[in-house]
Structure formats: structure tokens, C-alpha cells
Amino acid sequence: MRKAFTGLALAAALLFGGASAQNTFVYQTFGGIDTLDPAQAYDTASSVAIENIYETLYDYVGESVTEFQGSLATDWSANDAGDEYTFTLREGVTFHSGNEFTCADVEYTVERMLVHNPSDGGVWFLAESFLGTQANADSFLGDDATDADYADYFARIQNAAECIDDTTIQFTLDAPDPTFFVKMMSDVARIVDRDYAIENGLWDGTEATWRDWIGVNLREYHLHDNASGTGAYELVDWDGEQLVAQRYDGYWGDTPAVQDVVVQTVDEQSTRLLAIQAGDASRVQVGDRATLEQLRGAEGVTIHEDPNWLSTTVGMVFFNSDINTDNNPDVGSGQLDGDGIPANFFDDANMRKCFAYNFDQQAFIDQVLQGQGQALTMGLPPSFLGYRDDLPVYDVDYAAAEEACQAAHGGAVWENGFEFTATYNAGNTTRQAALNIIKDNIEFMNPGFRMNVRELAWPDYLAYTDEGKGTMFALGWAPSYADSDYFLHPFYHSEGFYAGRTGIDNPELDALIDAARETVDADEREDLYEQVGQIAYDEMPMLPYPSPNEFIVTRDNVQGVYLNPMYGGQFLWKDIVLD
Amino acid sequence: MFAYIVRRLLFIPFVFIGVTVMIVLLMQLLSPAQRAAAFVSSDAQLKNLDAIIEQYGLDEPFHVQYASWVGEALQGNLGFSTASSEPVATTIRKRLPASAELALVSLIPVIGLGIWLGTLAALNRDRAIDQITRVGAIVGWSLPNFVLGIWLLVLFYGGLGDVLRDFAGGAFRLEPGRVSTEVAIQIANGTFPIRTNFLLIDSLLAGRPDVFWDALRHLILPVITLAATSSALIMRVMRSSLLETLSQDYVRTARAKGLRDQIVHFKHARRNALIPVITLAGFTLIFLLNGVVITETVFNYPGLGRWFASAAVALDYPAIMGFTVLTAFIVVVGNLLVDVLYAIVDPRIRYG
Numbered sequence: 022m023r024k025a026f027t028g029l030a031l032a033a034a035l036l037f038g039g040a041s042a043q044n045t046f047v048y049q050t051f052g053g054i055d056t057l058d059p060a061q062a063y064d065t066a067s068s069v070a071i072e073n074i075y076e077t078l079y080d081y082v083g084e085s086v087t088e089f090q091g092s093l094a095t096d097w098s099a100n101d102a103g104d105e106y107t108f109t110l111r112e113g114v115t116f117h118s119g120n121e122f123t124c125a126d127v128e129y130t131v132e133r134m135l136v137h138n139p140s141d142g143g144v145w146f147l148a149e150s151f152l153g154t155q156a157n158a159d160s161f162l163g164d165d166a167t168d169a170d171y172a173d174y175f176a177r178i179q180n181a182a183e184c185i186d187d188t189t190i191q192f193t194l195d196a197p198d199p200t201f202f203v204k205m206m207s208d209v210a211r212i213v214d215r216d217y218a219i220e221n222g223l224w225d226g227t228e229a230t231w232r233d234w235i236g237v238n239l240r241e242y243h244l245h246d247n248a249s250g251t252g253a254y255e256l257v258d259w260d261g262e263q264l265v266a267q268r269y270d271g272y273w274g275d276t277p278a279v280q281d282v283v284v285q286t287v288d289e290q291s292t293r294l295l296a297i298q299a300g301d302a303s304r305v306q307v308g309d310r311a312t313l314e315q316l317r318g319a320e321g322v323t324i325h326e327d328p329n330w331l332s333t334t335v336g337m338v339f340f341n342s343d344i345n346t347d348n349n350p351d352v353g354s355g356q357l358d359g360d361g362i363p364a365n366f367f368d369d370a371n372m373r374k375c376f377a378y379n380f381d382q383q384a385f386i387d388q389v390l391q392g393q394g395q396a397l398t399m400g401l402p403p404s405f406l407g408y409r410d411d412l413p414v415y416d417v418d419y420a421a422a423e424e425a426c427q428a429a430h431g432g433a434v435w436e437n438g439f440e441f442t443a444t445y446n447a448g449n450t451t452r453q454a455a456l457n458i459i460k461d462n463i464e465f466m467n468p469g470f471r472m473n474v475r476e477l478a479w480p481d482y483l484a485y486t487d488e489g490k491g492t493m494f495a496l497g498w499a500p501s502y503a504d505s506d507y508f509l510h511p512f513y514h515s516e517g518f519y520a521g522r523t524g525i526d527n528p529e530l531d532a533l534i535d536a537a538r539e540t541v542d543a544d545e546r547e548d549l550y551e552q553v554g555q556i557a558y559d560e561m562p563m564l565p566y567p568s569p570n571e572f573i574v575t576r577d578n579v580q581g582v583y584l585n586p587m588y589g590g591q592f593l594w595k596d597i598v599l600d
Numbered sequence: 601m602f603a604y605i606v607r608r609l610l611f612i613p614f615v616f617i618g619v620t621v622m623i624v625l626l627m628q629l630l631s632p633a634q635r636a637a638a639f640v641s642s643d644a645q646l647k648n649l650d651a652i653i654e655q656y657g658l659d660e661p662f663h664v665q666y667a668s669w670v671g672e673a674l675q676g677n678l679g680f681s682t683a684s685s686e687p688v689a690t691t692i693r694k695r696l697p698a699s700a701e702l703a704l705v706s707l708i709p710v711i712g713l714g715i716w717l718g719t720l721a722a723l724n725r726d727r728a729i730d731q732i733t734r735v736g737a738i739v740g741w742s743l744p745n746f747v748l749g750i751w752l753l754v755l756f757y758g759g760l761g762d763v764l765r766d767f768a769g770g771a772f773r774l775e776p777g778r779v780s781t782e783v784a785i786q787i788a789n790g791t792f793p794i795r796t797n798f799l800l801i802d803s804l805l806a807g808r809p810d811v812f813w814d815a816l817r818h819l820i821l822p823v824i825t826l827a828a829t830s831s832a833l834i835m836r837v838m839r840s841s842l843l844e845t846l847s848q849d850y851v852r853t854a855r856a857k858g859l860r861d862q863i864v865h866f867k868h869a870r871r872n873a874l875i876p877v878i879t880l881a882g883f884t885l886i887f888l889l890n891g892v893v894i895t896e897t898v899f900n901y902p903g904l905g906r907w908f909a910s911a912a913v914a915l916d917y918p919a920i921m922g923f924t925v926l927t928a929f930i931v932v933v934g935n936l937l938v939d940v941l942y943a944i945v946d947p948r949i950r951y952g
Contacts, residue, residue, distance in 0.1 A: 240685065
């Protein structure tokens with residue numbers, strides 16, 4: 022009987038067992054890849070694939086966001102004015118299609134991104150550098166534009182990137198831009214294979230057809246689910262659910278150790294946790310630290326952590342100085358009568374400080390981030406230029422809070438009290454916790470203070486804050502390129518992204534941020550940003566909440582793991598080894 | 601009968617118009633910025649909200665949006681699903697076979713178990729076996745799919761995972777997903793050819809018993825999950841239907857003729873008792889074909905249900921429209937097939 026059973030098992034193994042996947046890195050994530058076209062992609066999941074298939078001219082060195090090394094370029098220089106950048110291109114590089122990498126590919130990459138510039142893509146910040154506008158041609162020129170206007174616009178696109186010779190490309194900017202070099206390390210600037218793209222029906226690079234391609238949804242074209250880059254890995258297949266890539270044998274750099282990579286979208290967290298413990302996944306994405314603790318000590322699983330791995334996403338509690346009170350249920354009576362708040366409730370710095378002094382930083386770090394996080398002095402990741410680690414953070418201080426509250430609005434707030442509702446997007450428990458900590462403390466301080474907290478579904482939250490109806494709300498901001506301007510302008514400038522939602526309008530902050538955009542001198546920029554930090558502390562226009570320390574979960578056999586916050590996947594596949 | 605079928609088929613376009621108009625009208629209750637959520641996955645994209653609304657025509661009036669969708673749909677273009685990152689038609693073509701494979705394989709234990717237990721309970725009315733079966737049915741019916749699914753995963757993929765992996769070269773591993781990573785790589789690089797997207801059929805066509813078994817063992821846990829819940833209802837209907845049939849005059853007559861119990865039960869009574877079960881089985885199949893959201897999510901099974909769940913959350917308008925049309929088609933055609941089957945099983949029924 023025993024023999025028969027063993028024989029049966031052996032037969033089953035031979036017939037059905039199949040080969041195991043040797044030297045294959047399996048990464049299970051939540052949130053699927055949106056697209057593989059660098060000119061369309063603007064999400065972390067897509068970056069995970071794109072950054073390994075395509076390459077930029079320069080790239081980051083390991084974990085650093087301030088040290089760079091040549092990738093498809095070997096040298097670069099900028100003119101003194103800072104509006105002309107020249108790159109020397111690497112020779113002997115081939116695309117996965119077999120086509121040779123030339124200067125024409127770089128020129129085409131830049132021109133196509135500027136031609137397409139889809140509204141939901143990430144081209145806007147490079148369009149601003151090259152053309153002085155974030156919008157694509159149709160949006161910029163408007164309905165009344167003439168053919169001559171379009172011809173002029175296209176001439177500017179053509180002028181943006183020019184091949185000096187086969188191995189030298191020159192970029193001409195609309196105005197000096199000290200952030201240009203790091204912008205060129207973002208996904209949107211990853212070099213595509215010109216001949217491959219044109220052969221497969223994408224824009225042919227000519228003026229005759231460019232207007233047909235303005236703002237198109239590139240997800241409906243060939244490079245959406247096909248790719249020919251120069252990266253260490255070439256795409257085998259992506260079916261919308263699972264991506265398979267393999268080592269590119271013709272890669273110009275060192276041969277990667279891992280042969281195959283599979284990226285799987287597994288939305289159910291418990292399934293991912295079981296997969297990493299079973300050894301079916303080499304790496305899994307874990308949503309939060311509380312869940313991470315379930316894996317601590319699990320056999321065969323390594324949790325990679327480092328005190329320096331602070332998240333570069335800045336979470337912020339915003340105060341709206343100019344609330345849209347029309348049909349806004351969150352302002353109550355709309356008056357400072359104890360049953361509501363007026364539109365200018367947060368226009369008074371004392372009012373903002375009153376709330377900021379009620380935020381318990383340590384409680385947030387302990388309870389929400391499981392002790393793994395750092396309080397921020399300003400809306401900038403600590404590793405970025407100009408961050409002020411010498412400034413204090415607004416921490417819970419009842420005496421200071423009471424003093425600020427009593428001074429706010431000439432004492433009317435303290436006397437009359439208030440009631441309003443703060444908002445966050447449904448499902449984001451971190452933002453919910455930040456608001457609730459303030460609520461608990463501020464309501465304890467004065468019985469006339471009533472702060473409600475409610476969630477809004479993501480679509481509602483978008484519309485709501487877009488209409489300026491958010492009173493006090495929580496949102497975050499993650500970098501598309503590693504420069505302080507990417508945070509400080511959206512947060513603190515009166516023409517920045519959040520201005521319409523917060524009503525921020527401080528001429529002093531505007532002048533400092535604008536000045537930093539006009540110089541390429543790093544020391545000068547650092548000084549200007551430090552001054553921004555000082556005003557951000559003095560005026561407290563918005564309250565950053567602590568950033569979490571990041572972590573990576575892999576199997577024990579995955580070696581060479583590091584964390585660079587500018588990579589969607591934190592590290593490149595070519596740098597790891599499977600023991 | 602033929603005229604009846606034709607008339608029912610002619611009805612389909614009107615059903616399509618009805619459900620799609622309803623969806624478009626419901627979408628109009630949302631503001632353009634709310635509808636733009638399908639294209640905004642990160643805070644940074646909020647920056648271009650107005651441009652996104654303009655590019656995708658989200659502020660167009662109802663009739664323009666509907667006319668545009670119908671115009672494209674008539675040319676075979678159901679739009680692009682941001683939830684699956686591919687055209688809606690492509691997603692349906694890939695995921696419908698996956699859901700259908702799971703549904704059809706599930707239907708075997710769902711019906712088999714339901715009929716067997718229902719018969720057993722009816723023939724042993726009010727005895728211990730009847731009580732146990734009925735309590736089991738209530739437990740199965742009330743047990744949430746995701747609870748049972750996760751239990752099964754924790755038990756067979758987690759706790760017993762090491763044992764199953766070490767035994768017979770891992771041939772009996774029970775894992776989430778549709779196939780193992782090794783087979784997924786073979787599908788991706790073309791080593792294993794996909795012809796119908798029904799992996800059980802494709803593997804037989806390719807002469808690959810290893811892939812057949814690989815796909816089949818990935819179905820085991822989701823099928824158990826679905827069978828535990830869906831068969832409970834069939835069991836209940838089978839039991840009450842058989843009890844009713846057993847009290848009919850013709851059954852008494854058969855017994856009076858001296859026929860053995862087995863012949864009376866299984867030849868005379870059960871065949872007639874099966875009629876309502878057939879209807880229910882038809883509806884169960886329709887339900888399963890539309891995708892079983894929770895089961896597909898827990899087992900990471902790439903079917904229609906999981907796609908639609910993510911599309912609905914993201915307000916992925918083309919996906920919602922495409923899925924609605926598909927569902928309407930499955931429901932109308934499924935109902936028609938049930939009616940036809942009903943007439944075949946019960947010759948007393950005639951459609952005119």
C-alpha cells in the first residue's frame with residue numbers, strides 16, 4: 022500500500038509537478054500598473070516596470086537623491102545662465118528591439134513628450150522647463166489659435182532638443198531652471214526607441230502630423246503595453262494583471278544576476294502575506310506597520326529597515342484661509358457664533374497655531390507609525406536641499422495653544438467657540454488619525470470648541486477640495502523629481518498647486534520661492550529655502566505631520582536591497598541577487 | 601418555440617438601451633471632477649484636474665456622452681478601462697473565460713452536492729441526517745465567502761503549505777492565482793500557447809497535462825468556497841421540491857403498484873422534483889458567470905468580478921458600461937436557455 026502511494030506521488034510529480042522558477046524574482050504589489058508608456062505614466066506601480074525597462078541620461082547612485090551617475094549619457098554641462106544643457110551620449114548601446122541608441126532617440130523622446138503632454142501624465146513639469154507652460158498645445162493656445170500659432174509652438178518644441186552631432190544633445194530651456202537636471206531623471210524622460218515607436222504607429226516625428234497627437238491618451242497606442250528600451254530588463258509580456266520581464270542579454274552595463282522578473286497585482290493583503298511566507302513571492306508590498314508586525318520573525322522572510330529610510334511623501338494638514346462657504350455643510354452657520362466658522366477662520370495665524378499646538382507628534386509616531394517616523398519642521402523631506410532641522414516642530418503644548426486661541430480673531434473664538442468639520446479621503450487611516458488627534462485635544466481645551474471629522478470618497482474629495490470647500494483637510498505630496506521646489510512651490514506659493522485649496526497668499530514666500538527658481542547656485546537656493554522654512558514656522562500656514570520610516574519585505578535569499586525614494590520599486594532589479 | 605426564442609432575442613437591444621441609459625443617467629449625478637477620479641490615482645495628478653475633465657469630455661451633457669459611447673460601441677469599441685489598463689473588449693475577452701471556467705467547474709459540485717444532500721434530507725425527513733444537512737446548509741449559506749476563503753488559504757496555503765509543497769514535487773500545492781509563476785512565465789513568453797483563454801481546454805489542445813493540472817489545482821480552493829455557499833440553496837430547494845413530489849398521487853400510485861422505493865424515488869419522484877432545481881441552477885450559473893467578486897479577490901483570481909469591483913470603486917465609466925452590457929446579455933440569454941431547458945425537461949410547458 023505504502024509502495025503504491027509512493028509510486029503514485031512520484032508519477033504525479035513527474036506528470037504534473039512542472040519545473041520550479043529558478044532565478045526568478047516575483048514581486049507582489051497592490052494597485053496595478055497603469056501604462057508602460059513613459060510619456061503617459063504618472064503612478065508608482067507603472068514606475069516599477071518603466072524604471073527597469075527604460076533608462077534616463079543620468080541616474081541616481083544607490084540610495085542617494087543628491088549623487089548622480091551617467092546612464093545613457095557620460096558627461097553633461099550647463100551654460101552660466103542655466104538655460105542650456107548639453108549631454109554627451111553613451112556609445113555602443115542598443116535597444117531591446119536591436120536598434121542602435123542614437124541622439125535622434127533622445128531628440129524624439131523630448132519632442133514626443135512635449136507634443137503629447139496628456140493631461141493625466143507627468144510631462145507638465147518638463148513642459149514648463151522647455152516651453153514655459155505646463156499645458157499641451159491645445160490647452161495653451163486655446164480655441165482661437167491660428168495655424169501660425171501652432172506652427173510657432175511646434176518650432177519651439179523642435180528647438181527644445183537639438184542633436185549637435187551623433188553623440189551630443191543640447192537642450193534649450195524657456196528660462197533658467199536649476200531643477201532641470203533632476204527633472205531629466207524622472208520616468209517621463211526615459212529614452213524611447215524612435216524607430217520602434219514610429220514603426221508601430223506612434224507619432225512619426227513630423228510637423229505634418231503632430232497636431233493629431235496633442236494630448237492623446239497614449240494608453241490606446243503601442244507603447245502602452247509594449248516596450249523597447251535600453252534597460253537591463255526587457256518586457257516579455259504584460260497582460261494588465263501580471264508583468265513578465267527577462268534579463269536583456271545586450272545590456273551595455275554589467276549583466277544582471279536575476280534572469281526573470283514577475284510583477285503580480287495581488288489586491289488582497291492576506292494573500293500577499295501568505296505568499297511571502299510560502300516562498301511564492303520574493304517580495305511583497307505591505308500596507309502598514311501594524312500588518313508588518315505579523316511578518317516579523319516569520320521563517321524565510323526578511324524585513325529591511327533603516328533609520329535613514331524616511332518617506333519622501335510629505336503628509337500635510339491644510340488650513341484653508343479662504344473657505345468656499347456656498348452650500349458647504351462643513352462650516353455650520355458660516356459665522357463665528359459658536360455653531361460654525363466664517364470663510365476667513367484660518368486666515369488668522371493665531372488660529373492656525375492654536376490647532377498646530379494641539380497636534381501630539383509623539384502620539385502620532387507611536388500610535389500610527391508604530392514608533393517608526395520623524396516629525397517635520399516644514400513641508401519638505403529632510404533629505405532635500407534647504408530643510409531646516411534646527412527649527413522646532415509644533416508639538417502639543419496646551420499653554421501655547423490656549424494663548425494662540427485667545428488671541429485669534431480678537432478673542433471672539435475663545436469667547437464664542439466654533440464648530441466645523443475637517444475632511445480626509447476614505448480609507449486613509451493615517452490622515453484620519455492626524456485629524457482625530459487634533460480634534461481630541463482641541464475639544465478638551467475649551468468646551469465651546471467642536472471639531473468634527475468626516476471621510477469623503479476619493480472622487481468626492483477631489484471635487485470638494487477643488488471647489489475650495491475644504492476647511493481643514495489632509496493630503497499628501499510625493500516627489501516626481503528630487504528637488505525642493507517640487508514641494509515648496511505647490512505648498513507655499515500663491516500660484517502653487519494647493520493655493521486654490523488653501524488660499525495661501527504670502528508675497529514674502531512667493532519672492533523667496535521665485536528667486537530660488539532663477540538661480541542655479543545650490544548654496545544660494547539652500548539659503549532661500551531655509552528662509553522659506555523660517556516663515557513656514559512663524560506663520561504656520563499648514564501643518565506637516567510626521568513622515569514614516571519606510572521598509573521593504575523580501576525573502577531571505579534576496580540580496581542587495583536598498584531604498585531610493587525616487588524609484589517606484591525602491592531599487593532596480595539589476596542590482597539584486599537571489600542566493 | 602422557435603418564434604418565442606427569436607422574440608426574446610429581439611428584445612436584447614432594448615434591454616441594452618435601458619441599462620446603459622440608466623448608467624449614464626446615474627453618472628450624471630456626479631460632478632465632472634468626481635468622474636475625473638478614474639484618471640487621478642495620485643495627489644500629484646490633482647494638479648491637472650481641469651485639463652483631465654476637458655480631455656476626456658467629462659463635462660459634456662448627457663446626450664452627447666451617451667451618443668458618443670453608442671457610436672463607438674457600434675463600431676466594436678467599448679472604450680478603455682483604466683481599472684484594467686486595456687480596452688474594455690480586451691478585458692472581457694480575457695476575463696470572461698476565466699470567470700466562466702471557474703463558474704462551470706464550480707457548477708459541478710454546486711449542483712451535485714445540492715441535489716445529493718437535498719435528496720438525502722428529503723428521503724430522511726426529520727431524522728438526524730435531515731437535521732444535520734439542514735443546519736449545514738444554513739451554516740454554508742450564512743458563512744461569508746471571504747471568511748471561508750481566507751480560512752482555506754490559511755489552512756492549505758499557509759499551515760499545510762510546506763507539507764503540500766514537499767509532497768510529490770509540489771504537484772498537490774493549493775495556491776491562489778490562476779496558474780503558478782512557472783506557467784505564467786510560459787504563457788508570457790509564448791512557450792505555452794493561449795487559444796481560447798480557457799486554460800483547461802488550451803492545455804488539452806496543447807497536450808500539456810502539467811498545465812491542465814496546474815490550472816485545475818488553482819481552482820480547487822475557490823470552487824470549494826463557492827460550492828459551500830451556493831450548493832446550500834440548491835439543497836434546500838431540492839429537499840422541499842422532492843418532499844412535495846413524494847406526496848403527489850402518481851408517486852402513491854407507483855408505490856401501490858409495488859415498485860421498489862429506489863425506483864419510485866429516483867425514477868419517478870426525483871426527475872420531477874428537479875424542475876425548480878434546473879431553474880435555480882441556471883440562475884446560479886448566471887450569477888457565477890458575472891464574476892464572484894469576493895472569491896476572485898481573496899484567491900487573486902483574474903476574473904470579471906475582481907475587475908468590475910476595482911472599476912466601480914474608481915468610477916471607471918467605460919468599464920462599468922461594458923460590464924453592464926455584458927451582464928445584461930448573460931442574464932437575458934441565460935434566462936432564455938433556462939426557459940428552453942425547462943420546456944425540454946417538462947413537456948407540459950409550451951412557449952408560443
